[in-house]
Amino acid sequence: MRHRHRARRGRALLGGLTAAGLLVSLSFSNGFAVESAAATYAKRQGVRLLDTLTVPAGTTEFGMPFGGLSGIDYDPASGTYTALSDDRSENGKARFYTLQLPLDGAEFADDKPALDGLTVLDDANGRPFAPKAVDPEAIRRMPNGKSLLWTSEGASSSGQPAFVREATTSGGYVRELPLPKPYAPVRSASGTLTAGVRNNQALEGLTLSPDGDKVITVTENALVQDGPAAGLTTKSPSRLLVMDRRTGKPEAEHVYEVDPISDAPTAPLPPPVGTYAADRGVSEILAINNTDYLTVERSFASGVGFAIRLYWTSTRGATDVSGKEALSGSEKPMRKKLLYDFTASGTDADNVEGITWGPRLPDGSRSLVLVADDNFGFNGSVTKFHLLSVRSGLSRVQP
Structure with a gap:
């Protein structure tokens, strides 16, 4: 059964932060020179919170927790x-x-979102x-x-593949866009993951080209056979995949290098986990044009928290790795440049996982709206x- 409900609109105490003009210094991903003046950065990049x-x-809407928001459009x-x-x-229910x-x-006109409806997603058999x-x-x-269109990371640890699917606006299954073979999780006889998307580091990002003809997704970290996951001193070669929206066929693939983890953990996660944890990955992607994108890189370290950065990146000049079962390491990755760093601006962005273009602002600039996942209150x-x-x-930004 599918559920759509109407929500009453109202007001509640705003617990958020407001920051205008807090901009960070510009640093290139290849380690070149850094400009420390926020004013110079603002002039060159023009990104403001x-x-x-x-x-x-603990907010509940329509009888379910209002949380876990990982994608927004x-x-x-x-x-x-x-x-x-x-x-x-x-x-x-998945929704x-x-x-x-x-x-x-x-600025936001109200101090809470106006919820219009909740829709439950169906599996391929038409059931929640x-x-x-x-x-x-x-x-x-x-x-x-x-x-x-929506993605699932699956669960590589149990052999559950990631996917990109089309659904009706009422949540019904329409079709699946098949991923290339290298993305499928492969396990050895002993249970070790030897190829495919890493567990919980698969398809976090999804966007459409501005003309709507292409579907683009990116893995949070490298496929197992392509290289390591991001570490404190190690980059991770993720794959950006371009597919034809109508046919679902892959058209191009490029390497996007995820930067190293920002901080080492200083304390264990709360029970029942209780272990030290740190990671970094691409949590979302958004098309600027047919070659350029915005990416959100989310870094986390237990005891420290989240470090959220917004990058410009482009496939122009990058190696097309379509059809490669595994990367060789000689491929030319996508260029990228830091546009905005929440941590350097003094803002606790929390677990940002979604980004979308929003409405035009009074000064004519374009808005971006990002959403942070509350992990249903964990940590x-x-x-x-x-x-x-x-x-x-913005499409003219280049390193």
Whole structure:
């Protein structure tokens, strides 16, 4: 059964942070010179954090926890957002929300999102997903407005593959866009993962080209056979995959290098985990044009927290690795440049996993809306929506 509910709109105490004009120094990913003046950075990059809206921990809507938001997409025609929960059908059903985040000038107009509806996602058999049978991560509306695309990371540890699927706006299964063979998890007789996407480091990112003809996804970290996961001193060669939206056929693949983990852990995670943990990966991607993208890299260290950075990157000049079972290490990766660093701006961004273009701002600049996953309250995370502005001509940014 599919569920769509209407939510009353109202107000609650805003627990968010607001920061305008707090910009960070520019550093190139290849380690070249750093400009320390925030004013120079602002002039050259034009990315600003305008406002943050925080949803109180433990918020429940439509009988399910309002949390786990890992993907978000804006529909300019209706002014509404679609937000995907990464609930593995454990706290509630696998689902997405429709909501509004109206603006008042260059800030959020209200102190909480206006929730319009909740839609339960169906599996390929037309039923809600069983517990732990899916791990939703990213979502985008299709150009026709009648369906949407979404990803699941799967669970490589148990042989559950990642996928990209199309669904109706009411949550019904339409089709699956098959991933190339190198993405499929392969395990040895002893149970060791020898190839494919890493467990919990698969398809976090999904976007459509501006014309809607291409589907682009990126792995959070490298495929097992391609290289290591990101470490404190080690980059990870993720794969960006371009597919034809209509046929689902792969058209190109490129290497995107994830930067090393920002911090070492200083304390264990809370029970029941109780271990030290640190990682870094691509948590979302957003198309600027047919070759250039924005990426969100999320770094985490227990005892320290999250470090969130926004990058420009491009496939121009990068090696096409289509058809390669494994990378050789000689491939030319995508160029990238740091655009915004939440930590350096003094903002606790929390677990940012979604990004979308938002409405135009009064000064003519384009807005970005980012959402942070609250992990359903684990380790103190809360749901946050961040509003950023970006100058025009972002596609011309180059290192």
